[in-house]
Amino acid sequence: MTTTPKPTTSHSAAGLFASSLGSILLLAVILVAINYISGIAYLRADMTAEKLFTLSDGTRSILGKLSDKTRLKFYYSKSLANVPFGYKLYGKRIEEFLGEYVASSRGMVELESLDPQPDSDVEEWAVKYGLAQAGLPTGEKFYLGLVAIVADKEEVIPFFTIEREEFLEYDITRAIVQASSRSKATVGVLSPLPVVGGAMPFPGMPQQGEDWLFLKELRKNFEIRKVETTATEIAGDISLLMVIHPKDLPESTLYAIDQFVLKGGRAIVMVDPACMADNLVDQSNPYMAMLSRSSDLGKLLKTWGVDYNRGKIAADMSMATRVNAGPQGLFDHPLWLSLSADAFNRESAVSAKLNAMLMVNAGALSKTADSQHEFIPLLTTRESGSQVDTHQLLMPPAEMVRNLPTSGRRQNLAALVRGTFASAFSEPPAQPAPEGESEDARKQREAEHAALRQKHVAKAEKPGSVMVIADADLLHNDYCVRAINFFGSTLLQPLNDNLAFISNCVDLLAGSEDLIAVRSRGKFARTFTRVENIEREAQKRWQEEEKTLTSRLEEIQQRINQLQSQKKDGERLILSAEQREEIDRARNEQSETMRRRREIRKLLRQDIESLGTRVTFFNLLLMPLLVAAAGVYVYMRQNSRRGMP
Structure with a gap:
C-alpha cells in the first residue's frame, strides 16, 4: 500500500509567503493604477443643495466658445493676518470657484493666484491694473480682485465684495466675455430725463451730473449713445434702443422708432403714467403737474399689440410699500409696489432668478384683442391688483386706500412682445412748412419727404422683439440703490433687483443670452x-x-x-x-x-x-462603526466562501 507524502512545513511556509508577496504586489499595482487614472480623469461632485460650485450652462457655453487663451490673475492677500475672517473664507471660496473655470475650459483658461504683499512687484502690478485697496483699522491694505487678460485686452474686477456674493459667477463670466469680445454692442438711449450724464434736457436747464447708476453698469458691457428726443432717424449700428419716459415725442421721432423696429432693431420702451423722476414740470398747479408726468408711445404700442392707458396706475394693497407720507405719518402705499417671488415670470430668462423689485406709480399693460403677436408677461401684480386714476395721487393716503376696489385681477407691469410687426404709419409724416418758406426750401423739403417714402418699410421681413415696461422710476437711483461706507469708500449697494432686471433685459435684446443664466446664484455660507x-x-x-x-x-x-x-411739596423726596x-x-x-x-x-x-x-x-463614532461593521461582514463572508468544499 502506497501513501502520499504530506508537504513539509517549509514548503507550506514558502507557499504562504509567495501568496502574500503576490497579494502585496497586486495591491501596489492597483494603487498605482488608481492614482494614474484619477490623474487623467479628474472627477468631482458638487453636493451643495444649490450647486454653488457648479458652473451654470450659460458659463459653460461661453467657455466653450472661447477662441483665444484667457488668463485669470486672482489677487488675494491671503498672507495678511488682519484680513476680516469673512473675507478670508470668501477669498478661498473664490479661488476654488475659479478652478472650476479652468477645469471646464478645455485648456482655454489659465489661473494665476497672486498674493500682493506690501511693497512687492505683485502689489505694484495690482495697482497698475486698478484693483481696489481695502483699508484695515491697522492701516494695512488688502486686495481681493481679478484681472481677465486675452491678448492685449484686460477686464478688471477691482474688488469682490461679500454683498455681491450672489453675483460672483456673473461678475467673473462677464469679465471673461468683455476681455474676449473684440467690440461692444451699441445701446441708444432716448429720453427727456437726465439719464445720460452731462445732458441738458431743455434749453435753460442746468447742466446735469453723472449717468444714472444703471447706465454706468451698462457701460461696462456696451457702448452707450444718446439719441435726441427730436431724432428723425435711428442709426443702423445701434443694436438696442432704450426709450425711457417718451413724453410728447414729435411724430417724426415716433416714425423713426417705428422704422427702426421694422428694420430689425430691438427696443426697450419704458412708459410711465406718473413719473416721479420727472422734475421738469411746472409745480405751481399740482393737478396739471401730475398730468404732465405721464408718458406714452401713441399708436406704436397699439400696432405692437399692447394696450396701455397713461391715465391709469396699477394698484395692489397686498404689495403695498410702507412710505413716509409726511404729516399723515407712515402708511402702506398701494401704488408703490414691492414685488416679491410670485410677481416674476419664472419661465422667462429675464425674470426667472429675480426675487424683489420696487415699482412706483407703474402703469398696466395688456394684449390687444385683435393682436396676433406673442405677449409674454414678465412682471405682474397679484390677483388683488386693480387700476386707479392718476388724479387719485392728489388724495390723502387714507382716502386713496378707502377708494381701492375690493376685488381685482393680475395687472401686467412689464411684457415682452414678439412678432412680425407692421408699421403704425401708412407713409412718413410730412414736415410742416415753416413760416416764410422760400420756393427752394419747399422743393428741398418735398424731395426729402419723397426720399423717405421710397425708404418706407410697411412691414418687417422677419419677427422682432420689443420689451414694454410700464414704469421709468425703477431705474432711478433713489429706488434701486443705497450708499454704504466700505472701509472709508462709498459703495452703492442694490436695494432690490431693479438693476438686475434691466441688465437682464439689455443682455437678452442686445448682448449675450448666455450671461442671463448666470445672473444670480445662492450664497456659499449656509446657516444651521x-x-x-x-x-x-x-x-x-x-x-x-x-x-x-x-x-x-x-x-x-x-x-x-x-x-x-x-404728597405735599415738602414731602416729595420722602418715600412712603x-x-x-x-x-x-x-x-x-x-x-x-x-x-x-x-x-x-x-x-x-x-x-x-x-x-x-x-x-x-454621528460623525465621529457612528459612521466609523458602520464602516467597521461592513468590513467585518465582508471579511467573514469571504472566509466562509473559502471554507466551502
Missing part, C-alpha cells in the same frame, strides 16, 4: 437651520416674557407717580411705606422674570448642545 429654529423659538418665548415685564413695570411706575403727586412696598414688589417681579429668562436661555443652550452632541456622535 435647525439651530436657528431652536434659537427663534426660545427668542419668541423670551420676548413674550420681556413684554409682560415691561408692561407691568410701566403700570407700577404710573402708580408710583400717582402716589407721589398726592406704600411706595416702598410698590417698589419692592416691582424689584421682586423683575428678579423673578430675570430668573425665568435665564431658564429659557439655559433650555436654549441645552437644546443646541444636545443637537451638537448627536451630530458629533
